[in-house]
Amino acid sequence: MRVVFWGSPDFAVPTLEALIASRHEVVGIVSRPARPKGRGRSPAVTPVTERAGAAGLTVLTPEKPRGDVFLERLSGFDPDVFLVAAYGQILPPAVLETPPQGALNVHASLLPAYRGAAPVTRALLDGREVTGVTIMRMEAGLDTGPICLQSEEPIRPDDTAGSLAARLAGRGAGLAVEALDLLEAGRLTETLQDDRLASIAAKVEPAEARIEWSRSTLFLERAVRAFDPWPGAWTTWRGERLKVFRVEAWPAAGQGRPGEILEVHPAPVVRTGDGAVRLVLVQPPGGRRMSGDDWIHGREARPGQRLGE
16 A cells, blocks of 8 residues: 655654565654754754665655645655654544544554553553554544554563563554554554543653652652653752653651751762652753662762752
């Protein structure tokens, strides 16, 4: 089949790779426009645009996927179907109706659970033990369309959002090509979602990743993993933001207020709402990721001082 692929971040690249390697023809790509990135704020294209360019594929990068000119260019690809993986914007009905076979989407959850922008982060925050990937038929609603295929993926105790998303991306890639094969053969089944079981995975804002030291040790450990790599769980130290990328539960003697440093040697230990954690991996402003031990050296920290003030 003639496929237009829609995608933007790293999560979408394995699906594009699988599609290029399949017997289906990739006739065009739609991705988000280049955005300023890094210290120099130079425009950077999306990972999907970069991979598509290397493959010699035509890429459209509209600010918004709408308007007569854009629809005319889409129609010019003469697609049979759209395949979407983390494109980053909701597609309007006029776009979804362009190909005769409609549009399929790769979503990183077992729908109807975790509809929305951040299913991987939300599953980790909630302490789920299993998540997965869904191939769904797209419609006007937010991830509400019929389910075509699903595959479960266990969540490991040490998973970050980055590591879990990478595995789900690989699993979704194979599932997407399988769905296209079945669609072409007329054997793709579709099951309506049960809206009573639905939950929403709202977009993550950086402010949400601020560490609340009064929370339980278990929750804080999950939150640090859930916000890795983006936006990075963070706290403050002497007025500057300190990102925290790994903590572990740690036995600590004595009492203290949440956020209080209990020990500095051989490792920084911080009081939580019900115990304490050791800062294993952190990133100071403008610096690289480093061990909590390396960070604490030379900062004249002492027990009784607090993070988060």
